[in-house]
Amino acid sequence: MKLAVFVSGSGTNLQALLDAQATGALAPGEIVVVVSNKPDAYALTRARTAGVATELVEHRGLERAAFEAKLVDLLERHRVEAIVLAGFMRVLTGAFTSRFPQRIINTHPSLLPAFPGVDAPAQAITYGVKVSGVTVHFVDATLDGGPIIEQVTVPVWPDDDAAKLHARILAEEHRLLPVVVQRLAAGRLSCQGRVVRAE
Amino acid sequence: MKLAVFVSGSGTNLQALLDAQATGALAPGEIVVVVSNKPDAYALTRARTAGVATELVEHRGLERAAFEAKLVDLLERHRVEAIVLAGFMRVLTGAFTSRFPQRIINTHPSLLPAFPGVDAPAQAITYGVKVSGVTVHFVDATLDGGPIIEQVTVPVWPDDDAAKLHARILAEEHRLLPVVVQRLAAGRLSCQGRVVRAE
Numbered sequence: 001m002k003l004a005v006f007v008s009g010s011g012t013n014l015q016a017l018l019d020a021q022a023t024g025a026l027a028p029g030e031i032v033v034v035v036s037n038k039p040d041a042y043a044l045t046r047a048r049t050a051g052v053a054t055e056l057v058e059h060r061g062l063e064r065a066a067f068e069a070k071l072v073d074l075l076e077r078h079r080v081e082a083i084v085l086a087g088f089m090r091v092l093t094g095a096f097t098s099r100f101p102q103r104i105i106n107t108h109p110s111l112l113p114a115f116p117g118v119d120a121p122a123q124a125i126t127y128g129v130k131v132s133g134v135t136v137h138f139v140d141a142t143l144d145g146g147p148i149i150e151q152v153t154v155p156v157w158p159d160d161d162a163a164k165l166h167a168r169i170l171a172e173e174h175r176l177l178p179v180v181v182q183r184l185a186a187g188r189l190s191c192q193g194r195v196v197r198a199e
Numbered sequence: 200m201k202l203a204v205f206v207s208g209s210g211t212n213l214q215a216l217l218d219a220q221a222t223g224a225l226a227p228g229e230i231v232v233v234v235s236n237k238p239d240a241y242a243l244t245r246a247r248t249a250g251v252a253t254e255l256v257e258h259r260g261l262e263r264a265a266f267e268a269k270l271v272d273l274l275e276r277h278r279v280e281a282i283v284l285a286g287f288m289r290v291l292t293g294a295f296t297s298r299f300p301q302r303i304i305n306t307h308p309s310l311l312p313a314f315p316g317v318d319a320p321a322q323a324i325t326y327g328v329k330v331s332g333v334t335v336h337f338v339d340a341t342l343d344g345g346p347i348i349e350q351v352t353v354p355v356w357p358d359d360d361a362a363k364l365h366a367r368i369l370a371e372e373h374r375l376l377p378v379v380v381q382r383l384a385a386g387r388l389s390c391q392g393r394v395v396r397a398e
Contacts, residue, residue, distance in 0.1 A: 111330060114313040128393035130350040131310060133330065151329040153352050158396045194327035197357045 001185040002032045004080040006088035011043025012170060013086035013107060013177055018050040020178035029185025033078045035071065037090055053078065059090055068096040084181055085139060094141030102147075102191055104139035105184060107177050109169040111135060111151055116144035121169060122162035132156050132165060134173045136180045138196070147194045149183075152176050200384040201231045203279040205287035210242025211369060212285035212306060212376055217249040219377035228384025232277045234270065236289055252277065258289055267295040283380055284338060293340030301346075301390055303338035304383060306376050308368040310334060310350055315343035320368060321361035331355050331364060333372045335379045337395070346393045348382075351375050 003026075005014050014034060020026050034047035035055045047054045055078075057070045067090075075083070085106040097104055110120035112135040115127070124132045133153040138146040152172045156165055183189050188199050202225075204213050213233060219225045233246035234254045246253045254277075256269045266289075274282070284305040296303055309319035311334040314326070323331045332352040337345040351371045355364055382388050387398050 111310060111313065111328070113326060113328075114310065126393070127312060128347050128395065129310070129312075130347055131332065131352055148327050148329055153330055158394065194325070195357065196327065 001029050001081045001187075002079050003029050003082050003084060003181065003185065004033045004035055004075055004078065005031055005047075005084045005086050006035045006037075007041050007043035007086055008036060008038050008089040009041055009043060009087045011041065011046045011087065013173055014043045015046050016174035017084065017086065017178055017181060018046060018052065020182070022050070025178055026182050026185060029082075029181055032080065033074070035074065037067075037088070043087070064093055065095070068093060071096065072099065082184055083139075084177070086177070091143065092139065097140050102138050102189070103184075105149065105180065106137055106139045106144070106146070107173050108135045108137065108144050109166060109173065111153065112137060112144055112148060119162070121166040124156060125160060125162050125165060130156055132169065134169050134176055136176055138191070147191050147196050149180050149189060149196045149198070150176055200228050200280045201278050202228050202281050202283060202380065202384065203232045203234055203274055203277065204230055204246075204283045204285050205234045205236075206240050206242035206285055207235060207237050207288040208240055208242060208286045210240065210245045210286065212372055213242045214245050215373035216283065216285065216377055216380060217245060217251065219381070221249070224377055225381050225384060228281075228380055231279065232273070234273065236266075236287070242286070263292055264294070267292060270295065271298065281383055282338075283376070285376070290342065291338065296339050301337050301388070302383075304348065304379065305336055305338045305343070305345070306372050307334045307336065307343050308365060308372065310352065311336060311343055311347060318361070320365040323355060324359060324361050324364060329355055331368065333368050333375055335375055337390070346390050346395050348379050348388060348395045348397070349375055 033053045036044050037059045044054045055074045059067045082103040111133045115123040131153050136150045137148045140146040154168045183198050190197050232252045235243050236258045243253045254273045258266045281302040310332045314322040330352050334350045336347045339345040353367045382397050389396050
């Protein structure tokens with residue numbers, strides 16, 4: 001299954017996927033293109049170093065529909081079947097997500113439905129939770145509201161700040177995301193309503 | 200520290216507290232009265248069996264202020280210093296909770312802030328989370344929104360229904376609640392803003 005990874009930043013989750021691919025752990029999934037909306041995303045360098053094609057689609061100055069049309073065009077060109085959002089900081093509309101039902105996944109640094117949106121680790125610290133974690137979920141037109149595929153917890157310690165907590169969550173994301181991507185590529189995930197099963 | 204436990208139902212969390220008290224595990228906390236708003240709550244029988252005083256304050260036909268005035272009166276009569284809500288199904292107003300700042304605790308069957316309010320295990324099943332748990336928190340005028348003292352996670356399995364998940368959460372509640380009540384009674388809990396520390 002041909003995969004695209006969408007990025008906006010440093011790309012540590014992308015690196016975890018590229019490392020898994022290098023050892024054969026994503027098969028039958030194959031990352032065929034890395035797509036960034038930011039020209040200076042370090043994730044693009046990681047992709048090139050791994051010998052994976054890159055595409056830049058800047059959102060600045062474009063209507064959402066025009067931005068997403070460009071994405072659809074390049075995905076068709078690369079014959080992409082599923083998409084992994086790995087720190088991609090643009091919201092995708094239902095017009096886009098409905099083209100890939102249960103074929104777009106996202107990783108979010110909280111135990112959804114707690115702390116959706118931006119700066120989830122900081123939200124968790126401010127709220128004062130004792131447990132947080134990572135959620136990998138299917139993407140639909142809602143903000144961080146699609147069916148949950150997997151969740152892994154991490155403790156929150158009394159002296160944590162957002163950066164310390166985020167680092168602890170990222171370490172779990174880097175382990176979980178390749179596992180879920182492989183299951184998706186192997187056709188092992190199924191949805192019954194909002195409940196996702198891994199077979 | 201003299202404690203009241205407020206109940207409305209079968210009282211399994213109360214039983215966990217009474218069992219802890221019987222072994223000395225709540226000291227310096229002492230449950231001096233169990234208060235129910237329901238005459239047929241089995242929790243009242245559990246209290247009597249353990250030799251603890253009971254009080255019935257029915258909310259039917261009373262304004263909230265009159266209901267809470269009756270509660271305050273009996274708490275003063277029993278010289279209660281802190282309150283544990285253990286399946287107590289009435290919302291307490293700020294007029295009541297502000298009399299006992301950081302002296303009222305509640306146990307809730309979800310990882311707050313996810314799934315506040317009633318039927319939290321059913322909410323979790325419907326949402327499709329992979330992890331849930333129990334939250335013990337201080338009670339303030341918000342609904343299930345006070346500072347979190349402790350959280351313990353439980354897995355949610357694909358074949359769970361609300362009853363199975365609730366049973367798994369209850370088992371953790373019965374272990375966690377007496378530990379937190381002892382810490383409260385020993386003065387070991389402190390709040391810095393919303394972040395609660397146990398010393």
